[in-house]
Amino acid sequence: MLLTITSTHQPAGDLGYLLAKHPDRCQTFDLSFGKAHVFYPEVSDARCTAALLLDLDPVGLVRGRRAKGAPTLGQYVNDRPYVASSFFSVAIAEVYRSALGGRSKERPELVDQAIPLQARVEPLPVRGGEPLLRRLFEPLGYEVTATRHGLDASFPDWGESPYFTLELAGTLPLRDLLSHLYVLIPVLDHDKHYWVDKAEVEKLLAKGERWLADHPERDQIARRYLYRQPRLAREAVARLVDEDGVDPDETEEKQARREEKLEEKLSLDEQRRGVVLAALKEAGARRVIDLGCGEGKLVRALLDDTHFQSVAGVDVSPRALEHAERRLKLDRMPALKRERLKLMQGSLTYRDKRFAGYDAACLIEVIEHVDTPRLEPLERVVFEFARPATVVVTTPNREYNVLFEGLPEGRLRHADHRFEWSRAEFRAWAKRVAAVYGYAVRFLPVGDVHPEHGAPTQMGVFTRDGEAR
Numbered sequence: 001m002l003l004t005i006t007s008t009h010q011p012a013g014d015l016g017y018l019l020a021k022h023p024d025r026c027q028t029f030d031l032s033f034g035k036a037h038v039f040y041p042e043v044s045d046a047r048c049t050a051a052l053l054l055d056l057d058p059v060g061l062v063r064g065r066r067a068k069g070a071p072t073l074g075q076y077v078n079d080r081p082y083v084a085s086s087f088f089s090v091a092i093a094e095v096y097r098s099a100l101g102g103r104s105k106e107r108p109e110l111v112d113q114a115i116p117l118q119a120r121v122e123p124l125p126v127r128g129g130e131p132l133l134r135r136l137f138e139p140l141g142y143e144v145t146a147t148r149h150g151l152d153a154s155f156p157d158w159g160e161s162p163y164f165t166l167e168l169a170g171t172l173p174l175r176d177l178l179s180h181l182y183v184l185i186p187v188l189d190h191d192k193h194y195w196v197d198k199a200e201v202e203k204l205l206a207k208g209e210r211w212l213a214d215h216p217e218r219d220q221i222a223r224r225y226l227y228r229q230p231r232l233a234r235e236a237v238a239r240l241v242d243e244d245g246v247d248p249d250e251t252e253e254k255q256a257r258r259e260e261k262l263e264e265k266l267s268l269d270e271q272r273r274g275v276v277l278a279a280l281k282e283a284g285a286r287r288v289i290d291l292g293c294g295e296g297k298l299v300r301a302l303l304d305d306t307h308f309q310s311v312a313g314v315d316v317s318p319r320a321l322e323h324a325e326r327r328l329k330l331d332r333m334p335a336l337k338r339e340r341l342k343l344m345q346g347s348l349t350y351r352d353k354r355f356a357g358y359d360a361a362c363l364i365e366v367i368e369h370v371d372t373p374r375l376e377p378l379e380r381v382v383f384e385f386a387r388p389a390t391v392v393v394t395t396p397n398r399e400y401n402v403l404f405e406g407l408p409e410g411r412l413r414h415a416d417h418r419f420e421w422s423r424a425e426f427r428a429w430a431k432r433v434a435a436v437y438g439y440a441v442r443f444l445p446v447g448d449v450h451p452e453h454g455a456p457t458q459m460g461v462f463t464r465d466g467e468a469r
Contacts, residue, residue: 001084002122003052003092004041005177009115012048016040017106018174019050020098029095033057034081036091054091056081083163084124086186092178100182100207102175114171119181122165123149127190133166135217135350136184138377142170179207187224196229201236213240216316216347268447268456273301275446276362276392279461281307283390285360289314291348291382292366296324303328303341312342312358321345349377351385360390365457368395368417383437383462391439391462393430394446396420400456423454430460438465 007015016023023040034056042049093100102111126133130146137144145167151158170177183204186192192200204212204225212218218240222233276298280288286309290298293313302311315321321343325331330338346352348366355361361382370378382391396413398420407413412420421429427443434441439462445455 001054001056001082001088002120003084003088003181004049004120005052005174006042006047006049006118006120007115007174008047008118009110011045013043013045014107014110015048015050015174016043018099018104018110019096020104021050021095023048023050031091031094033087033090036095038095052091052095054084054088056087079125079163082123083189084121084185085189086192088121089182089185092182096178099174100178102173111175112173114173116171117169117174117177119168119177120165121181121185123163124166124185124188125162126164126166126188127162128188129162130164131350132188133164135347136187136221137166137168137180138350139216139347140170140176140180140211141172141373142168144168176210179210183207183212183221183225186227187221190224190227192227196227196232198232200226200229201232201239204236205239208240219318269297272364272394272446272457272459273298275444275459276364276394277301277305279392279444279459280360280362280390283360283461283463285358285388285390286310287358288312288360288362289355289358289386289388290362290364291355292316292363292369293324293343294320296327296343298362298364299324299341299343300328303337308340310340310342310358312344312354314344314346314348314355316345316347318345348381349374351381355381355386358386358388360392361386361388363391363393365394365396367393368414368420371418379433379437383433383439387437387464389464392459393462394457394459395426397426397454397456397458398422399453400450403450403453403456421458423458426458426460430462434462439463440465 005015005019009015013023019038021027021038023043026037026039029036029038034054037051037053037055039051039053040049041051098104104111126146130148133146134144147165147167149161149163149165150156151161168177204222208215208221212221215221219233219237222236222240223230226232226236280302286307288302288308288310289312290302291314293299293315296313299311299313302308313321313324315324324343328341330341333341344354346354348363349370363382367375367378382388396417399422401407401411401413401420402409404413430441430443433439441460441462444459444461446457446459447455449455
């Protein structure tokens with residue numbers, strides 16, 4: 001199994017200092033399960049590649065092991081010597097210990113500096129296929145290339161194997177790349193070669209401290225990393241979300257209530273829903289999906305209107321969906337009404353076939369919660385892959401903020417907002433999206449319109465070209 005890391009940061013040879021491995025020497029390290037070799041296939045000022053080759057001893061893995069029951073052939077015939085697994089994570093920790101720990105004697109200034117890096121891991125067992133690969137690595141900012149391998153090129157009818165070559169490209173500190181690989185390689189394999197105990201919780205929290213708490217697949221990562229130990233996985237997640245006594249979901253709820261209180265004098269929440277429902281009816285939509293449904297206020301309004309035959313709500317937060325179930329009184333909902341509803345947990349920045357097949361999609365006060373680098377993936381998910389006939393988008397109008405009492409100048413309405421656009425900025429974004437994906441867009445104000453600052457909420461109604469009503 002092989003890991004190569006390539007840097008184009010100049011001088012690229014600094015990669016050797018960060019890894020604490022000299023580019024002019026091939027080095028071998030003895031591990032309890034085999035040998036690890038480090039060498040450099042290419043070194044120049046423009047480009048440097050370091051390779052970590054792990055050579056496992058499959059017989060040595062079995063000797064001395066106290067296995068339960070009678071020995072089986074599976075102990076000797078398996079894929080462990082040939083694929084990147086938890087063995088590889090241990091090799092990374094042992095061989096690249098200082099780099100993984102964020103230490104460099106010769107280049108300390110580079111430890112936390114984001115530099116252009118490419119990594120290639122092969123072969124990598126992925127119990128979950130390419131979608132899981134992308135869900136794990138794309139939120140970390142990587143460009144992901146996954147090449148799946150067939151079981152046997154001589155027998156194509158046998159189909160594809162679970163093994164991939166994974167290529168990652170991104171600009172980030174080397175310590176982060178190594179910590180991502182250390183944690184996620186065994187997560188992809190969904191296996192561990194050693195007993196998982198409480199010490200593994202500490203390893204997960206230590207290696208994931210810079211990124212795991214905010215990862216959309218945090219819970220699944222914890223479950224798979226802490227293999228077959230659901231209690232430990234729950235403990236790890238609890239500790240991640242309880243840092244400094246702060247629950248991110250609870251903080252989000254408090255901020256949402258603050259935003260509602262700010263806008264309540266305008267009854268803006270109700271006005272938004274009313275305008276959205278009118279736009280959906282005007283478009284002739286009968287099947288509607290609310291992307292980023294939160295606690296389900298719009299979903300409830302759609303369900304209460306029998307014009308809408310099918311209603312779906314999607315949110316990345318399981319806790320928000322639990323609140324939605326309670327708000328909708330799912331346990332007491334009449335059967336015919338319940339049949340029209342579907343609630344789904346999912347991320348809006350990943351292609352999901354469940355989002356397709358609806359007449360209309362709603363993004364109501366959602367886009368401003370998305371980091372701007374993630375807007376393009378969201379656009380593709382909604383406008384290219386789900387591709388409903390109508391998309392309704394609302395977002396705050398930043399120009400109106402000066403009229404809110406108690407909102408300091410320059411502050412956003414919600415602490416989780418990544419941005420709030422002016423009317424010109426929203427129109428420029430919407431027109432670009434419409435042009436790229438083959439939609440027409442029209443704009444509507446929501447709320448009382450101020451002669452200078454406009455309406456508090458701005459709305460864009462996108463209709464696929466040729467399908468506007």
